[in-house]
Amino acid sequence: MRGIERRLGVCRVCSQLIHFPPPDEGTVAAHCPRCGSEVAPRKPHSVQITWALLIASAIFYIPANLLPMMEVQTFAGTEADTILSGVLYFLQDGSYLIAAVIFVASILVPTFKILVLGYLLLSVQSGSAARTRQRRRLYVLTELIGRWSMVDVYVVSIMVALVHFPPLSEIHAREGAIFFLLVVILTMLAAMSFDPRLIRDAAQKEKHA
Amino acid sequence: MHDRVVCCSECDELSKLPRPLKPGRYRCPECGHTLVRFVPGMVEKLYALNLAAATLYLMSLLYPFLSFEVLGNRSTAWFLTPIENLYDRHEYILAVTVLMTILVVPAARILLYLAVAIPVYHGRVPRYLPYALKLLEEFLPWGMLDVFLIGVLVSIVKLLGMGSILPQAGFWLFAAMIPILAYIQMIFDPHPLWELIETAQRGGKIPYPLEPIL
Incomplete structure (x- = not known):
């Protein structure tokens, strides 16, 4: 009941x-x-609000990945790092664990969250009754992992604080970090505004129809 | 006493909880979401653990956190140095977010826990208790000290190749606090406190120690 x-x-x-x-x-x-x-x-206007936040985060997701997160300045020149180039750097370096941590936190988790929330919204709107249990689990997982994407933002801010030897070498934060931060916050808000009870509502309507 | 009907906030299933509750966790029969957790001695534990966490946190702010040496140049960072640096370089969005997630919200949570646990431990229900519980609930996902710890570890490994990096006292104090915070989060269940507020609103006698009343 x-x-x-x-x-x-x-x-x-x-x-x-x-x-x-x-x-x-x-x-x-x-x-x-x-x-x-x-x-x-039910949470009021849950589907609309979640869509709005999700679309905004999907838009910010593009510059977050294309623009550099940070910039390493040495006497030899300036080198800018995007999220992906950071992961590749550690892969080449042989630090597989760190490469995996950054890959999961900064690439896998945000992509997964955006796709899953989009799927949940579409399935709720189409009144799908399939796989309600799995979809509820997906939602719980999305809500749980969202905050861990912040790892990269913290890494940038710690590096900025520690590598600070002008004029020898210095690290600066760049625009990519801000866009990435917005993606994390917006997807967290989107997950919070989604109402998981809607998943079963749609399933039940189909059963009665 | 009768069983009590509850409604799952995740899937809307109605189910019954036995009364009195036994220590442990009660899950929604439909979706497995935790409905209630009854932890005997929760208030005492919150009191003690949050005092410990507050002490460790305060000390980790005061001692150097990490130091980094490259080619005879040495830089030392305190816990708050990253925020200060971001602010100095006009990265206001980053500075404010980091400030909120690793300082303001976590510190507010510890203080709110203490503001809840101390009076209840001494048998009083303060008027602000409902507001404190609401705030604790709303702050929950935005305190990110555990994520920050992973960030620190990643940075250490990142900098290993560039020079010598040494964790200082502040780091160890901070690292010791994280499991305590995780444990606090694990045992905290606001249900018995809401029941307490209801009893106080009705002008009833406040039961202490908190019984499995739900």
Whole structure:
């Protein structure tokens, strides 16, 4: 039995069981008697907001990968590094572990998140009833791994702080880092604004139809 | 006593929780999402562990974090040096984000935990308790000290080839704090505290130590 069938729901803040007003009262939202938060049966406008954030992050994803993240300045010249060239550098160097960490955190995780959220949104909108369990797991995974992409942003800021010997050598942060940061934050917000209960809603509608 | 009906926030399944709860974790029968975790002595643990974390964190800010030497040139970074440097170079977006995720939010979380645990431990329910719990919930994903630790480790390996890099006292204090923070996150469940607030709102007597009341 699902909450929505009994007009029951859960307060996102304090997990209190909420009774929603009957449909003829004109409002769907209720106020949590315990913590006072407004509770709606589903996150309001979840699909639209998630799409907006997701599209924005997909756009920023392009300069994040094409523009350099940081720039190493030595007396021999200046060398700029993008995310991908950083990974390749460590592969050639033989530091496979570091190459793997950066590859997973900076390339695999953001790409995976954007694709998965897009897939979840499309499947919810088309009312698909297939693989609901797997899709819920995908969502949990997306929410869990999102923050780990920040690793590269921290690496850049630590390198900037440590390699600071003007005029011998210096490291600067470049635009790519800012775009990448925006991708991480926007995909995190997108994952938060998606309502996983919609996955089962669509499946249930199909069953009744 | 009757069983209690709860609704899963991830899949909307209604299920029943036994009363009283046994120590441990109760999952949604439909999707496996954790509904409640009952940790006996949670408030005492939060009190002690957050005091420890606050002490370690404060000390790790005061001692040098990493030092790096190349061709006789030496640079030393404190925990906050990266933020300072980014700010000096007008990288404001990066500076603010790093500042929020490794200083403001984690420190606020530790202080909020203490602001919750200390009065409850002494048998009082302060008026700000609901707000503190709400903030703790909202801050959760934005404190990234664990991610920062991985970032530090990657930077160390990156710089190994360029010169000699040495972790200093601040780094070890910081590294010791991360498992404590992870453990705090693992045992924290706001449910019994919300129940406590409800009891206090009804003017009831506050049960202490916190029982498996849910």
